[in-house]
């Protein structure tokens with residue numbers, strides 16, 4: 001789709017384009033993630049639970065604060081859509097947009113998954129990424145994005161002229177959250193939010209700025225590992241797009257399961273770590 005413009009260029013168009021950008025959110029003042037503590041604790045991990053997420057479906061799982069969890073590729077390339085909630089208050093949930101603004105478009109080791117207002121605190125920290133070597137490819141693609149949203153039946157209906165598909169990640173996560181919390185679908189659905197696209201390879205086209213996806217570079221054995229900063233309820237959907245090399249919102253793509261492994265570090269191995277505090281803003285908003 002070409003970008004349409006009805007504006008003629010001003011004489012100084014190139015000079016205006018040549019202005020250097022500045023980083024919106026300089027992160028030098030962000031409290032750094034204590035990666036040395038996590039690294040030491042990783043050496044003591046013992047598996048306490050695991051969950052297999054079936055293809056074209058989702059599962060929820062709990063991760064206590066101070067535990068780690070891994071999302072592992074098994075059987076073949078497959079992407080996953082991740083939601084995070086405060087286990088005690090689902091109104092505090094992963095805030096994809098602010099995470100993108102604070103860190104980058106695609107997350108990797110050391111980046112944190114921030115929660116919604118008014119808490120705005122790290123819910124989880126990425127502690128290992130076996131796809132960390134990928135970087136940005138020649139198309140501007142990279143893995144584990146926070147630029148997409150999640151495949152959903154509403155957009156599918158819109159773009160397909162009334163098509164019905166019930167196993168988009170949005171619906172999968174809705175059913176999984178309902179099952180995990182005993183809530184009806186109508187209450188569960190508003191809790192589903194924009195995701196971390198685990199293993200998905202995405203970017204924006206350079207010429208038209210459109211969101212693109214391409215075959216994920218993930219292979220069996222690859223994993224993305226997180227440290228739970230607070231008690232978490234997490235939801236993971238094995239996207240109907242499979243490796244997202246062709247299409248989603250259908251049963252066309254080959255889909256594989258994903259494995260979630262929950263791991264506990266040895267007692268005492270997290271000395272020096274403290275759970276993150278909620279935002280200190282007083283919420284008076286000038287009144």
Ligand SMILES: [Zn+2]
Nearest residue numbers: 151169239240
């Ligand atoms: Zn999906």
